[in-house]
Amino acid sequence: MATTAPALLPAQQATLNAIRTPxxxxxxxxxxxxxxxxxxxxxxxxxxxxxxxxxxxxxxxxxxxxxxxxxxxxxxxxxxxxxPFEWTVPTARGTVLHKAVELSIHRRFEPEDAVDAALERLIADDDSLGSFLAAASEGELADLTANCVALLTRFSETFPPMQxxxxxxxxxxxxxxxxxxxxxxxxxxxxxxxxxxxxxxxxxxxxxxxxxxxxxxxxxxxxxxxxxxxxxxxxxxxxxxxxxxxxxxxxxxxxxxxxxxxxxxxxxxxxxxxxxxxxxxxxRSTEHEPRRHPGPPCRWCPISAGCGPGQEWLSDPDD
Incomplete structure (x- = not known):
């Protein structure tokens, strides 16, 4: 018996139309x-x-x-x-979302369950992210969970269900x-x-x-x-x-x-x-002077305090 394709929301259909090629x-x-x-x-x-x-x-x-x-x-x-790279709630957000999407590919989860399962899997991994998540406070985990549930909900509403x-x-x-x-x-x-x-x-x-x-x-x-x-x-x-x-x-x-x-x-x-x-x-050769290119990333650059072009860009009221 032939199966009927699921009805799609407008944003899901637009995404499918963009990526599908006969x-x-x-x-x-x-x-x-x-x-x-x-x-x-x-x-x-x-x-x-x-x-x-x-x-x-x-x-x-x-x-x-x-x-x-x-x-x-x-x-x-x-x-x-x-x-040295340090994990934070914002930097962990993308990885948690990716893991939740990965888990949702093979099993239908509600967004909250998918994010919880993703966090559980990542904490079990013996790596830097797992250690950060295991040591995170309840407030940090709650913030991370809420952000990822919102993103996954948005993803499920705008990306077509994967077959x-x-x-x-x-x-x-x-x-x-x-x-x-x-x-x-x-x-x-x-x-x-x-x-x-x-x-x-x-x-x-x-x-x-x-x-x-x-x-x-x-x-x-x-x-x-x-x-x-x-x-x-x-x-x-x-x-x-x-x-x-x-x-x-x-x-x-x-x-x-x-x-x-x-x-x-x-x-x-x-x-x-x-x-x-x-x-x-x-x-990476000692003879090359690194080029400085100021712009929006100066806001979170670790050397912006001592960078002349960066400080000039940050002080511009129109930036």
Missing amino acids: AERRPAYAHTFAAELRDEAETALAELMDAARDMDSRGLWVSKRSLAGVFGCEARYLADEDS RAWRPAAEVRARARLGAGSIVLSGKYDLTLGSPAPLGGSDGLQRAGKVIIDLKTGSRSATDPEDLRFYALVETLSVGVPPLGIGSFYVAEGRIEHEAVTAEVLASALRRTVDGIGRLIRL
Whole structure:
């Protein structure tokens, strides 16, 4: 017996319309596409491989965060790298929400139950976040729970219910090793839907089918589209087939900004990644003076008190 698709709220339907592409309109790629892209990447990075290996015998690990850092304020990026990370209720919020969404994929939870289960799982983990949550006060946990329940409720009202046929997966780690591990591109996708598939036949074509989604619990950032294009590059190099699409889902807005992945998008991501790796290597040399780029992040920058451009920006009454 055929099953009837669930009725959707307007925001859910808008999200589904943005990320859904009929099979006949999904691009197909030659089985050599990813190998050729890898060759292009390693050729472009050839002069940086030795420097990357000299910096760390395990290879230079590159993430969307490190790329955003070197394309923004280099001084702040270095300060953040040198400062030990400390969990707070605001910084834990996104991780708790992601875990609650992950649990909700495979079992229908009410938002309060999903958040409680997420906190229980995270506290049980033997890591820094688990330790922070275990030591948090009742007030901090209540605040965190209330925030995450509100966000998850908002998510459930604006994101279409995920079906098993979509093959949803959360907190997906991906890596692409270049130059025998001299450089490692690393990412963790908040959510993926769908999967690629071979078309069969002698031409060996592979059809794109996966959508990679970042769940955003805060405000928009200018680097959000570039972050996802980096993920598309990592996915292509690691799986061998480009994703079908990428998107940032802004939970408070209940809106997704979606982009179809094309060869041109991947070429742009590769150029930015190569440029960023060069900047990372130069920045970590003692001869390079870090560039200072004042802006909204100055409000929470750990070195803003001693930064002239930062203080000038913060003192501007029109900022």
